[in-house]
Amino acid sequence: MGIKGMKREDFEDNESLDLLTASGSNILLTTVDDVINWGRKNSLWPLTFATRCCGIEMMAAGAPRHDFARFGMEVYRASPRQADVIVVAGTIVHKMAPVLKRLYDQMSEPKYVVAMGACAISGGPFFLNSYSVVKGVEHVIPVDVYVPGCPPRPEALLYGMLQLQRLIETQTIKSRKERNASHDYK
Amino acid sequence: MEEKEKIATPDELQEYFINMGPQHPSTHGVLRLLVSLKGEMVQSVQPHVGYIHSGIEKMCESITYPQIIHLTDRMDYLSAHINNEAVCLNVEKALEVDIPDRIKVIRTIMSELTRIQSHQLWWASFGMDLGGLTCFFYGLRDREKVLDIFEETCGGRMIVSYSCPGGLMYDIHPNFQKRVKDFIKYFRKILPEYDQLLSGNVIFHERSKGIGKLTKEDAISFGITGPSGRASGFSCDVRKHEPYSAYDRVHFNEVLLTEGDTFSRYIARIEEMRESMNIIEQLIDNIPEGPFTVKMKPVIKLPEGEYYQRVETARGELGVFVISDGNKNPYRVKFRSPNFCNLSVLDHISRGFKIADLVAIGGSLDLIIPDIDR
Amino acid sequence: MDKIQLGEFINSIAGALEIKEGNQYLEVTVPPSLLYKLARQLREKEESQFDFLFCITGVDYGADLGVIYHLRSTIYDHSVVLKTRTSDRENPILDSVADIWHAADFHEREVYDLLGIKFKNHPDLRRLFLDNSWGFPLRKDYVDDVNIVTK
Numbered sequence: 200m201g202i203k204g205m206k207r208e209d210f211e212d213n214e215s216l217d218l219l220t221a222s223g224s225n226i227l228l229t230t231v232d233d234v235i236n237w238g239r240k241n242s243l244w245p246l247t248f249a250t251r252c253c254g255i256e257m258m259a260a261g262a263p264r265h266d267f268a269r270f271g272m273e274v275y276r277a278s279p280r281q282a283d284v285i286v287v288a289g290t291i292v293h294k295m296a297p298v299l300k301r302l303y304d305q306m307s308e309p310k311y312v313v314a315m316g317a318c319a320i321s322g323g324p325f326f327l328n329s330y331s332v333v334k335g336v337e338h339v340i341p342v343d344v345y346v347p348g349c350p351p352r353p354e355a356l357l358y359g360m361l362q363l364q365r366l367i368e369t370q371t372i373k374s375r376k377e378r379n380a381s382h383d384y385k
Numbered sequence: 386m387e388e389k390e391k392i393a394t395p396d397e398l399q400e401y402f403i404n405m406g407p408q409h410p411s412t413h414g415v416l417r418l419l420v421s422l423k424g425e426m427v428q429s430v431q432p433h434v435g436y437i438h439s440g441i442e443k444m445c446e447s448i449t450y451p452q453i454i455h456l457t458d459r460m461d462y463l464s465a466h467i468n469n470e471a472v473c474l475n476v477e478k479a480l481e482v483d484i485p486d487r488i489k490v491i492r493t494i495m496s497e498l499t500r501i502q503s504h505q506l507w508w509a510s511f512g513m514d515l516g517g518l519t520c521f522f523y524g525l526r527d528r529e530k531v532l533d534i535f536e537e538t539c540g541g542r543m544i545v546s547y548s549c550p551g552g553l554m555y556d557i558h559p560n561f562q563k564r565v566k567d568f569i570k571y572f573r574k575i576l577p578e579y580d581q582l583l584s585g586n587v588i589f590h591e592r593s594k595g596i597g598k599l600t601k602e603d604a605i606s607f608g609i610t611g612p613s614g615r616a617s618g619f620s621c622d623v624r625k626h627e628p629y630s631a632y633d634r635v636h637f638n639e640v641l642l643t644e645g646d647t648f649s650r651y652i653a654r655i656e657e658m659r660e661s662m663n664i665i666e667q668l669i670d671n672i673p674e675g676p677f678t679v680k681m682k683p684v685i686k687l688p689e690g691e692y693y694q695r696v697e698t699a700r701g702e703l704g705v706f707v708i709s710d711g712n713k714n715p716y717r718v719k720f721r722s723p724n725f726c727n728l729s730v731l732d733h734i735s736r737g738f739k740i741a742d743l744v745a746i747g748g749s750l751d752l753i754i755p756d757i758d759r
Numbered sequence: 760m761d762k763i764q765l766g767e768f769i770n771s772i773a774g775a776l777e778i779k780e781g782n783q784y785l786e787v788t789v790p791p792s793l794l795y796k797l798a799r800q801l802r803e804k805e806e807s808q809f810d811f812l813f814c815i816t817g818v819d820y821g822a823d824l825g826v827i828y829h830l831r832s833t834i835y836d837h838s839v840v841l842k843t844r845t846s847d848r849e850n851p852i853l854d855s856v857a858d859i860w861h862a863a864d865f866h867e868r869e870v871y872d873l874l875g876i877k878f879k880n881h882p883d884l885r886r887l888f889l890d891n892s893w894g895f896p897l898r899k900d901y902v903d904d905v906n907i908v909t910k
Contacts (some may be wrong), residue, residue, distance in 0.1 A: 209714055247410045251755050252462035253415075254507065255543060259532075262525035277410045294417060294890065295436040298407050324455060328447050328898050329440045330906045331889070337656075350544060435888035441898055530805075605810050606832055607860035619833070626836070690782055691840075693814075693829065704829075717897075721814040721829075729865045753861055758761075758888060 239283070240364040241271040246282035248302065253350045254310025257288045260353035270360060276337035279305040284363065286338075286356075290318035290325060291333045292349060303340045311367070313359055314342045317349040324349065396424045407436045413510065413747070414754025416728075425739045430732045436756040441656075447717040450476050450685045453718065457705075458544045460720065461756040463503040464698035466495045469548040471705045474629055475694035476550040479687045479709070487675035488552045490668050493631040494565065495535075495547065497661040499574070503675070503699035504533040504654050511651070511748040512583055517590060520582060527575055534564050550685055552678030565669050569662050570686055576658065584655065593647035597734045597746035600645060607733070608726035611701025612653040617645035623697040635667045650749040684712050700724055700751055724756040751759050760806070760837050768806060770837075773797045784829070784840045794843050795854040799829065801839070802859050808832050809839065812860035817870035818901045820844065824851045824876055845876075855881040873897040 249257055261267040261275070277284040279302045291299060303312070314336050317323030322334035336342060345367060346359035405418040415436035421428040441460065445453050452470070457468040470492055477484060505528040512520020532542040538558045547554055583589050599609065601618040610621040616629040622639045624632045640656040642649040687709040695704050701723025708717040726751050735743050760768065762785045769787055772811035773796070777788040789797055800897045801809045805891040814829040819825075825844035831837070845851045857863040867878045877897040878884060894901055 206636070243553075248408055250415055252459055254543060259512075259525060259529070259542075262529070263522050264526065264529045275410070285700060290437060290439055292436060292438055294438065294888075295407060303569065311739050323437045324459060325441075325444070326904065328444045330443060330901075330903050332906075350542075352542065438888040440896060603861070608811065608813055608860075621833075690764075691827075693783060702813070706814060706816055706827075707827075708818065715820050717816070719814065719816040725865060726862055726868075729862065729900045733861075 203337055225336060236368050240367040243244060243272055243283045243360070243363070243367075244274060244276050244281070245272055246279055246285045246298075246302070246306070247275045247277050248285055248287060250287075250291065250295070251318060253288035255320070256350040256353055257286060257315065257356060260356045262353075265353040265357060267357070267360075270357065270364070272360065279303075280307060283309070284311040285340075286313045286315050287319045287336045287342075288315040291336050291339065293331050293333060296333050296339050298321060299336070309367075311343045311346045311363055312336075312340055313346060315346045315356060315359070317347065318341075318352060320345050320347060331332065342379070389711070390628060392675055413752055415651070416746075416754050416757075418731075418743075420740065422740060425737055425744055427735050427740060432728055432745065434528065434728070434754070434757050436758070439755075440690065441759045442718055442720065447601050447714055449713050450715070453715075454549060455546050457720070458575070458753065460759055461700065461703070461722065461724065461753050462500055462543060463506060463696055463753060464700065464703075465543060466492075466545050467545055467696055467698045468703060469546060470496060470630070471696040471703055473548045473550050474696070475692050475705050475707055476685060476687065477692060478682075479690070479692045479707070479723060480550075480685070482551065482679060482681070483674040484552065488677060488679075489631040491553060491557060491677075492670050493635075494550060494665055494668055494672075495539075495545075497665050498531055498534065498565070498700045499663050501658050505531070505656050507699075507751050508579060510584075511751075514675060514744050514748045515589065517583065517586075521574075522579040522580075523578065523582065525674075527572060530568050530571065534561070534568065537561070537564070541629065544658040549678070553680040556676075556677040557672075562669055562672070565665060569665060569669075573662065576655070578582060579655065584652070590644065590648065590745045591743055592742070593749070595650060595741045596644045596647045596738060597749065598644070599730065599734050603662050603730065603733065604645070606732045609701070609730055611698070611723050611727070611751075612640070612657055612728055613650050614701065616639055616642045616649035616653040618643045621702065623695045623702050627695060629694075631668060632664075635664050637664050642706055647745050647749040651750075654751070664671070684713050686711060688716070700721060700753065700756075701727060720759055722756045724752050724754070728752055730755055760835065765807075765837060769797070772800050772804070784838050786840045786842060787899060788842045788844075790855050791843050791845055794841070795856065798815075798828070798841065798856045798859055807837075808834050810834070810860075812856070812862045812866075815863060815866035815870060817874040817876055817897065817904065819874060819897060821899060822846060824848060824898075826853060826870060826876065836852070851876045852879055853867060853877075853885075854879050857881050 211304045314320050319336045322332050325332040326334060344359050346356055348355050400421055401421050401595050403422055405420060407415040407417045416526045417433040418722060419431040441456050454469045454472050457472055458465045461468055505524045509521045509524025535545055536542050539547040539563055599617045604614045604617040604619040614621050618641060637660045640653050642653055661748055676741050689711045692707045693704060695702050701721055704721030706719040710716045735746050762780055765785050773793060779786045791834060802808050803858050809830040809832045811831040811833050813831055816827045818825045823844040823846045825842060828841040855867055857867060867881055870876050871884055872886040872888050873895060876896050
């Protein structure tokens with residue numbers, strides 16, 4: 200189960216995984232959780248949202264050489280109502296931040312966010328002395344996976360998406376609600 | 386009781402607004418178009434920009450000249466190497482530094498490879514916008530070969546930062562010449578495939594011939610340079626008028642067409658890819674020996690004055706205007722970006738066409754939005 | 760026309776103006792009241808025909824605010840730079856050249872947005888990148904304690 204080729208022991212340094220597997224839960228719900236999570240993680244459909252150069256690397260990840268579709272991200276949906284994950288690829292500026300928040304709100308649960316590239320993680324090359332860049336998309340929407348790089352290679356983005364699949368696999372219905380409630384918007 | 390249905394005649398159609406918002410698959414970036422329509426005919430298009438405005442020009446006033454290069458990479462990211470070259474040439478011209486031939490030839494070869502890769506991505510997304518999804522896969526498949534060459538020599542796939550004031554960051558990889566020659570041989574065989582897919586396609590002809598005509602006078606008045614301007618007959622190629630680097634020692638044709646519609650802009654770019662390959666072929670076998678960088682002072686200070694350098698990016702003429710007051714930070718840097726001027730003509734040429742044609746016109750103008758907003 | 764002939768030509772149509780030979784282009788400093796008339800004549804006269812406006816730059820000189828126009832002729836292949844300044848920082852107003860060259864439309868909006876210089880007779884002077892409550896970032900006295908680090 201999980202990502203082919205990687206042993207479970209290799210992810211030992213991830214605390215949340217240990218906590219979740221150690222918490223233990225109802226056997227009936229665990230099986231239902233497994234099936235639901237298996238379905239969700241194997242067909243994550245991203246929203247077309249590319250702001251800057253990382254968008255081109257995201258397109259290259261969908262191109263023939265590093266194929267996105269073999270991991271389940273078959274199509275890009277243009278409408279937020281039909282998408283599962285939003286890959287924020289590029290810089291977010293003060294003028295764009297309300298638009299991004301609105302898109303995120305329009306997506307239906309379950310929804311995930313991947314912050315791709317240095318600009319989305321912390322402002323990137325525009326961190327110092329730029330008057331209009333939001334220093335990290337974390338200030339606007341809650342982020343699940345950070346993919347560093349400027350721009351990250353398509354292989355790095357694929358690794359980030361596989362980490363997201365692993366994260367989905369270990370979530371239960373209860374932990375998802377707790378996570379959404381605890382995020383505070385700065 | 387029968388009620389007669391009242392069907393609105395074209396004269397009674399109301400004008401209404403549609404927002405092609407910042408997040409849209411066909412606007413190639415965060416561009417918001419407020420389109421006013423009557424039925425399906427476009428009455429006017431108002432572009433709203435600023436959704437990616439990062440304040441690069443203000444940032445440049447607090448950083449040193451070699452650091453500006455890393456920001457220019459991210460403006461028009463598909464012509465990253467050419468943007469870097471513009472700043473380096475400006476600094477070298479101001480300091481009156483003599484650049485050895487090897488550097489000039491390598492910079493020219495990399496610029497032309499950048500141009501080919503940018504047009505490949507344009508072709509891929511243009512075909513995809515019009516509905517031909519195969520073009521996306523073909524174009525990006527071939528673009529990966531150019532990105533492999535960049536990665537081996539410069540370290541980065543698209544964002545290269547390879548030029549620096551005084552020369553290049555590192556010397557070319559020993560495999561460079563062989564890989565470039567192999568790529569050109571491969572791509573010359575593939576380009577007819579692109580013609581078979583789109584250029585000869587009757588549906589494509591219906592969707593692009595006669596759409597979005599731009600006359601030569603309008604192109605000059607609006608300042609449209611690059612393949613979009615040359616498709617209307619405006620001879621604006623900076624490589625011919627003010628040659629820089631190694632462009633004065635190669636023979637190539639400036640691709641000029643007269644029609645000025647979407648189809649001409651398409652053909653101009655396809656022909657430009659062929660001309661770029663001709664330029665590379667003339668230079669790749671005779672790269673002169675020599676140093677790959679010239680010793681510069683550790684802190685670069687430009688003498689007081691104003692310096693303007695023009696280069697030909699894949700989309701038009703990029704101008705870097707530096708006002709220096711003698712310090713290590715510039716006083717004011719202005720980037721005259723080609724996409725900024727190319728956007729202003731969108732309203733003028735799309736009036737009277739349908740909204741599906743607006744997508745075709747926008748794709749043929751080849752806009753990169755971060756270059757507009759800087 | 761080369762630089763000397765251009766200088767004489769401009770002096771003949773606009774009177775004595777401060778003309779300097781810069782590193783690359785001929786630089787003409789014009790008072791704001793004469794700008795529109797000179798620009799129109801440079802565009803329309805047979806000998807000059809400057810039909811390509813390729814760059815408008817707004818500059819904050821510290822005490823003054825100025826605008827620099829780069830012009831080129833596609834027929835004769837000569838270029839000239841027009842510079843103008845105004846010392847009114849509260850309410851700077853210059854004449855718009857948007858009806859002479861269409862390229863000036865967007866460029867002047869950008870100068871208004873980033874520096875606050877208004878242009879008379881502009882068809883649609885609105886802020887381009889930022890919204891109305893923002894200051895004018897490219898001015899040297901723009902203060903932003905959160906984002907901008909002053910040394």
